Amino acid sequence: MDEQGKELDPWQFKDGKSLELGCVPRFPLDAPGRPLDYCWAAFSIPVVHERVVQLFERLDVQEVQFLPVRVEGHDSPYFILNALRFIRCIDDARCRRVAYWTPEDEQPEKVGEYRVVSGLRIDPGKVGGAHIFRPWGWPVALIVSGDLKQAMEAEGITGTRFVEV
16 A cells, blocks of 8 residues: 555566655555564565565675565565566476466457466576566566575575475
């Protein structure tokens, strides 16, 4: 939500574009327990603590934009992690299941795009030196390199969950 309580378009964080929000979004907190350094808001929007931003800056990770946010009940600085890179790298043959939107689905703007991806697998040969990105066609996934994963673990970043793809 913006400062007036109006909901922001959550899909804008899935476009891989640098954003100028014109406000500092506010997130209600609905999870009890201790604060995490990394968590997912609705629509797979990553929200991270300042510690994550500092780590990415030290590592000179360029593929992201950090947008300041307020998390209700917390004074610490938090940010939306806006991934700026998409890579066409999904390995359909190795995924458990993929399905595409078809004309029969009556959503012509989506025809040819992924409708389902389960058991996500990527072709590492298509990733190059990317440290963090979303796979083209399946923006709910956020993929990090092995080096970035190790750095986050070594830093003790809480709230992460890594699954090899």
